[in-house]
Amino acid sequence: MPPADPPPPRPPSPGDGPRAADYLTRAFRLRCPECGRHPIFVPARSVRSLYDWFTPLDGCPECGYAYEREQGYFLLATWVVNYGLVAGGGLAAGLLLQSLTTMSTTRIVLILIAIMPLLSLALVRHAKAAFLAIDHYIDPHVKPPPPSA
Numbered sequence: 001m002p003p004a005d006p007p008p009p010r011p012p013s014p015g016d017g018p019r020a021a022d023y024l025t026r027a028f029r030l031r032c033p034e035c036g037r038h039p040i041f042v043p044a045r046s047v048r049s050l051y052d053w054f055t056p057l058d059g060c061p062e063c064g065y066a067y068e069r070e071q072g073y074f075l076l077a078t079w080v081v082n083y084g085l086v087a088g089g090g091l092a093a094g095l096l097l098q099s100l101t102t103m104s105t106t107r108i109v110l111i112l113i114a115i116m117p118l119l120s121l122a123l124v125r126h127a128k129a130a131f132l133a134i135d136h137y138i139d140p141h142v143k144p145p146p147p148s149a
């Protein structure tokens with residue numbers, strides 16, 4: 001019996017494109033969600049102020065993707081992703097420390113109060129990049145071309 005021919009390649013459809021995992025990988029690397037080639041923020045070694053650290057660049061020089069769509073665009077990223085992760089992680093760490101150690105609650109709270117703002121500062125860029133990637137996946141700037149009839 002001769003081997004069956006492979007099915008012919010199907011033409012690209014509007015649904016084809018990067019998957020959610022691709023967008024999240026680009027966000028983890030702090031790269032443009034559309035092309036994945038250019039950074040969203042000033043590189044860490046070039047940061048000179050907190051403004052540089054917190055503020056995304058205007059957009060991607062290669063694909064033209066605008067990182068901040070409107071004023072306050074990253075508010076949800078800051079409050080939900082960053083503060084949610086830090087507060088949830090702090091609560092989990094506090095409960096874990098309380099159940100596994102003999103430290104007093106006051107001491108645990110003081111330790112966490114010292115660590116959580118630093119963790120929040122460290123995660124803010126990734127929170128914004130993840131929010132950007134999720135938003136781009138759900139509502140892409142660059143719409144796929146309409147299917148030809």
Ligand SMILES: [Zn+2]
Nearest residue numbers: 032035060063
């Ligand atoms: Zn790009």
